[in-house]
Amino acid sequence: MDESVRKAVLGAVPSLRAFAISLCGNVDRADDLVQETLMRALANIDSFQPGTNMSAWLFTILRNHFRSEYRKRRREVEDSDGRYAESLKTQPEQHGQVEFREFRQALAQLPADQREALILVGASGFSYEEAAHICGCAVGTIKSRVNRARTRLAELMSIGGVDDFGPDQQTRAVLASGGE
Amino acid sequence: METAEPRNRRGGDKPVKLSREVQARLGQQLRLMYDDVVNQGVPERFTELINRINGDGNKDGR
Numbered sequence: 001m002d003e004s005v006r007k008a009v010l011g012a013v014p015s016l017r018a019f020a021i022s023l024c025g026n027v028d029r030a031d032d033l034v035q036e037t038l039m040r041a042l043a044n045i046d047s048f049q050p051g052t053n054m055s056a057w058l059f060t061i062l063r064n065h066f067r068s069e070y071r072k073r074r075r076e077v078e079d080s081d082g083r084y085a086e087s088l089k090t091q092p093e094q095h096g097q098v099e100f101r102e103f104r105q106a107l108a109q110l111p112a113d114q115r116e117a118l119i120l121v122g123a124s125g126f127s128y129e130e131a132a133h134i135c136g137c138a139v140g141t142i143k144s145r146v147n148r149a150r151t152r153l154a155e156l157m158s159i160g161g162v163d164d165f166g167p168d169q170q171t172r173a174v175l176a177s178g179g180e
Numbered sequence: 181m182e183t184a185e186p187r188n189r190r191g192g193d194k195p196v197k198l199s200r201e202v203q204a205r206l207g208q209q210l211r212l213m214y215d216d217v218v219n220q221g222v223p224e225r226f227t228e229l230i231n232r233i234n235g236d237g238n239k240d241g242r
Contacts, residue, residue, distance in 0.1 A: 017217055119214065122207055150198055
């Protein structure tokens with residue numbers, strides 16, 4: 001294996017893990033998924049086209065493998081949050097424990113298609129086009145899934161309403177209505 | 181009656197347009213979660229795996 005290829009594969013691993021965890025909601029299973037993805041990828045490294053995006057290539061393999069194998073076993077939403085929380089190094093207190101927990105629970109409730117689209121675009125940093133390629137669907141489909149995912153998350157976390165931001169927003173509303 | 185709040189949850193099929201503020205907040209939470217895993221780097225098992233598969237071609241003793 002070419003050294004530059006080896007480095008590119010290694011460099012993609014952290015993000016690949018984050019994606020895998022978000023897909024299966026269980027750290028141990030996610031790491032197995034990453035391991036199987038790497039083995040498949042490296043066994044077929046000749047089909048990787050040099051000069052193209054290594055991350056996107058690996059994400060595609062991982063996603064397809066997950067779809068064909070892992071989805072048969074049911075996602076364990078109940079235990080996922082605890083296990084996931086354990087895997088996080090940042091202490092939740094640092095960033096609003098309640099909201100962060102709510103967010104993870106809400107994310108776990110999204111339909112798989114929406115969750116995957118949101119993660120690819122909102123966290124992995126892929127363009128809509130790249131995400132569409134990874135998921136094997138149209139760009140418009142990805143955009144619509146991302147929008148639905150956001151709306152649903154806001155709904156689940158009850159932050160969709162205009163008054164849900166608390167004092168700040170209320171103050172602003174008062175200022176806006178009475179500030180003439 | 182004072183029901184001034186617009187209740188637009190589950191307002192049919194049409195997705196509600198979220199404010200920038202809400203979108204930013206969701207995006208922040210998402211990246212916080214994702215980056216926490218990314219910042220854990222490459223676990224040893226994967227470095228070993230890649231090196232082992234790589235090493236099948238060119239043996240490096242130990």
